[in-house]
Amino acid sequence: MSTATDTSPTAARLDALRAEGRAALVGYLPVGYPDVARSVEAVVAMVDAGVDVVEIGVPYTDPVMDGPVIQRAAEAALVAGARVRDVLRVVEAVAEHSGGTVPTLVMTYWNPVLRYGVDAFARDLAGAGGAGLITPDLIPDEGADWIAASDAHGLDRVFLVAPSSTAERLALTARASRGFVYAASTMGVTGAREQVGERAEQLVADTRAAGADHVCVGLGVSTGDQAAEVGRFADGVIVGSALVRPLLAEDPWPVRLDGLRSVVAELADGVRRSRRAGQEEAS
């Protein structure tokens, strides 16, 4: 199985947390918002407040999987001059700050990687201490170059599954992924929702049945209770818009960072309440 723990620091981290009886909190922030230096501060604050796995977003002009909150941050980051290579700085900063204990994935639409050069990007990401990529608009069918490059540089490749995925596609995606499979909880784009799709639990079960060792759930989670609920059945709870939102506030920067820390703390508490009775069977 290509999600094998021995080749993936992310999978190892998920396993360690599973042994502690809880799901991981995977936190997303975009690089370059409001500028590169402060985005590093925000990511560090997020890690210190209790995020287990970091996901750094590359701002892109045409983010079709993102809702209004992340769109706004990405647009502002681009206006402020964020470059693709800046993501490597943030990855390095997290690796340094955490002593390499917090796996850092990069979430990117595909064209910036194509333009950089798929193998060159993989090489530089690995060099910066990054764990791998989450690719919202790259399906494994189109990913031959990336699969080769991630093998060559020992990187995770997180592909997505959705409630609309057929059993055949779940199996294909599970086989192609390493680190974990990203299960989109609902049909839609990123952004907080009152309820995380009922289909999420079923999708996680189906994805495991299709061969995935690790499945994390994203889209729509914004509260501690939702994190606890999702953490009951998933290996990780991925949160993006709810972390970006406090940073978009009009307040002075330190106040915005405090806002971020308190959201992370609530979510971290949520995943710690997610101890599952049946977790051994689930794993």
Add this chain to the structure above:
Amino acid sequence: MPDQPVREALTENLAHQVLGRLADVEGPYFGQFGGRFVPEALIAALDELETEYRKALGDPAFTDELARLHREYTGRPSPLTEVPRFAEHCGGAEAGHRVFLKREDLNHTGSHKINNVLGQALLVKRMGKTRVIAETGAGQHGVATATAAALLDLECVVYMGEEDTRRQALNVARMRLLGAEVVPVSIGSRTLKDAINEALRDWVANVESTHYLLGTVTGPHPFPEMVREFHRIIGNEAREQILERTGRLPDAVAACVGGGSNALGIFNAFLDDESVTLHGFEAGGEGVETGRHAARFSGGAPGVLHGARSYLLQDDDGQTLPSHSVSAGLDYPSVGPAHSWLHDLGRASYEPVTDDEAMEAFRLLCRTEGIIPAIESAHALAGAMRLGREAAEAGRTGQVILVNLSGRGDKDVATAARWFGLLDDQAATDETATPEGDQ
């Protein structure tokens, strides 16, 4: 691993492209272009669409109904008009070239767009979906989609850049008269590409009930192939008409290229006729050297946008660059993958035409033939003038040039009036005059 079957499919596809007819190449890849660079959530719907469309093309119940609509609703076949007075401006009267226009401007709703829209709307009925969404740059595809939705009783939502909805108030009203909801898009560059982003987001969230009625030969497979199939009729008719009128094939075929649906529609019938040269004309805007243009082949490089790999205006980071043209319909940073393939194969050539050149051709066709073309189509007319001139300079006379007149210019009257200073109160036009229409 999943890459093995993909490689096999690619190899098979390439073999087909070498051995088979260029006109019949099937997706997902046109050479190294095309594909499906979209969220996994859409793959099931794209698979369903592909299956349904292939079934439909083999089902007389579908093809007969589409043919009936073409005939009784759209007004096909569209005429072929020879334009001798205009032809004198294509290399001079002494060159003796003959220029023919394929009159897609005379279709219902005023452009070729209706061919694709009717085909897809009939498919929507077959798939049992009840809602269609569409993007529009400034109105042409949105109006055509709203028209088909009214005809076939479908709920219709059109995404349109906020700037365009403000400036194209009349077209917004037209779509609303037809029963469509028009949603202004106020994020990103507030243009056509952002309208497509928003339509894709809607589609991901509502894919079970909704079909994305994409307006050109771009997007993820099967759109580039399927939209070509629905526009194939343009070239098929034109080929037959010109053979009947001149007794031979044309020497050159010219079309404007935004996303590229009208161009692919007319090129397709001649792809396997080696003697016919094919010429796509992109928006050169204020000149490729100014950076304000939509010349993907002169000023872009292969990349991925909106689901397909193709030539793309992008910066060093792979961020999409804004395009510019006097014609909104050509104002798009990427191009259909089949055109990128034909470009790299050398089967078709693609050249920029500036705003100035297009508007001069626009003026000439109005004055010499009494036909007001869409500004998009005026790029093809300017291209024909260039082809005629170049042929004459090379000593080739009596050439037959076929031009796809993809749309009518009623929508462009305000832009043209401002361009040529035809209004008494020029300042008053600033609120209403804009380019419009997507090709």
